Amino acid sequence: MDKEFKKLREYYRENYFNEQVSKRIKDKVHQGIKNKEMVPLEKKRSYSITKKLAYSATAFIVLLGLFLGSAFISPTMAEVVSKIPFLNMIFDQKPxxxxxxxxxxxxxxxxxxxxxxxxxxxxxxxxxxxxxxxxxxxxxxxxxxxxxxxxxxxxxxxxxxxxERTTEPNVNVENNPKYQNGDLVMESLKEVVPKLQQQGYKIQDSYGVFYPSPDSQEIHVTLDIEDTETRTDEIENAILEEIKKLEIQTEVIVKINSINRQEKETEMQWSMNVLPVIFEGMLNKKEYKTKGVGYSYKKGTMNIYITTKVEKSDNEASDLAKKIEKAIQEFLQSDDLKGIVGDTPYKIIVRDKDGKDIK
Structure with a gap:
């Protein structure tokens, strides 16, 4: 792919590059790094190298954006661009x-x-x-x-x-006992959870407090534990004992979720770095005729769902599904994704407008 990017740079400079384009690129790059000019003296040398690399990389991204937005693409350039996977170009840019x-x-x-x-x-x-x-x-x-x-x-x-719509809040949180109780429970959690963690209980830092509905009189406490932790009753009792000291009248229910740390980390990697790129690309190109997107991560397999605008019986349905699958697989199997996807199993499920799988 590096060779294709090099061809793209060289061709663009020969056929489209001029002083006006150069100024636009420089203005963009300078704006992007202007806030990083003040650095400690001992970091000056390394920063100068970083700055050059940042300028080069940012300049090319801007240049690529200008090219993709241009009205004229020669047959030679079209051939070069066709070899750069569409989703990989999105991956190299900001959301x-x-x-x-x-x-x-x-x-x-x-x-x-x-x-x-x-x-x-x-x-x-x-x-x-x-x-x-x-x-x-x-x-x-x-x-x-x-x-x-x-x-x-x-x-x-x-x-x-x-x-922007500005509205006056309907609830005075400071004087509302319901919300005050929720804050008290949260503060209690911040004290008891670290103590339990220090005692060896495998509790994750992701815990929270909420009311299941606006009219609910129950406070729900949720926290994640590792799937190897079996002492759920002890954890729940310790939390409720601490909350009892608050002497609040609201009933508190503790909900404990068992998670696999490795699978959770894998899902986070995909949901933060991979899936947004796929969804952005599929939804915003007419050729993919995408109506909706989604995913589920079950039993160690990432399932990617693409819902199209066509019907399963349409003549184009099968070809469209293959086209979508190819674009996504090309992206997932590229060098850019090796460090993220690794050997995680995945499935690409393409559906018609009514949610039926297109075989």
Whole structure:
């Protein structure tokens, strides 16, 4: 793949590169590293090398984005690009929602958030400030966002710019006994869980407190333990004994989840680094005709679900399923993913619009 990227760089410089493009790339890169100029004296030398590498890598990503967004692609260039897996190009870039936020903030817009609706295939950008400010920048923000998304080769999306809604809270948390009790239980957990861990109980740091519904009078405590830990009754009793000292009237229920640490780490790696890339690519390219995405990790196997817009009986259904499977497998089997995917078994399940598996 390195050879293909080298060809892409050389071809772009010969056919598209000019002073205006050069300035755009330099401006982007300088903006990206300007906050890292102040470093301790003893790190100056190593930083200069890092800075050069960062400039080179960032410049190429910007250059690649400019190329993908260009109107003209020669047959020679199309051949080179076709050898670079589409999902791998996404993997080398920031998540699109993050990229949108950073680009708009860099241009000075007052943005409070960005998100994506799978059902509508819509990117949302939320703007703060007055109505006057919103009316002034709405069109500009929409254009910048559309150009940024299109530069990745996406062609199946819409953009909606909305004004931040500000509402007065209906609940005064500080004076509400219900929420006060929840805080007290959480503080109690922060004391008892570390003590149990020090005593050798295999409890994970992921624990929490919540009410199962707005009207519920029960406080639920959840915590994860390793699947090799069998002393669940002792753990539950220790937690409830500590909570009793609070003398609150609300009933507290402890829910303990048994997890396999290795499998949990594997699922986290996939859900943070792999699946978002697959889902982003599948949802935003018309050729994949994707309606929805999802996954489940069961018995050590990662199951990736892609729901399409076609019916199982359509003539194109089988070919579309094969095309989707090939794109995802190409990505998962690439050098970029070796350190993450490893030997984890996986299945790619492509479904029709009604949720039926396309064989």
């Amino acid at each position: 699109i929602s993050q990229a949108i936020m950073e680009e708009l903030e860099e241009q000075g817009y007052e943005i409070t958030g960005s998100g994506y609706s799978v059902q509508d295939k819509t990117f949302f950008v939320t703007v703060s400030g007055s109505d006057e400010y919103y009316n002034q920048v709405e069109g500009e923000i929409e254009k910048v966002t559309e150009e940024l998304i299109s530069s990745r080769g996406y062609d199946d999306f819409s953009v909606e710019v909305e004004k």
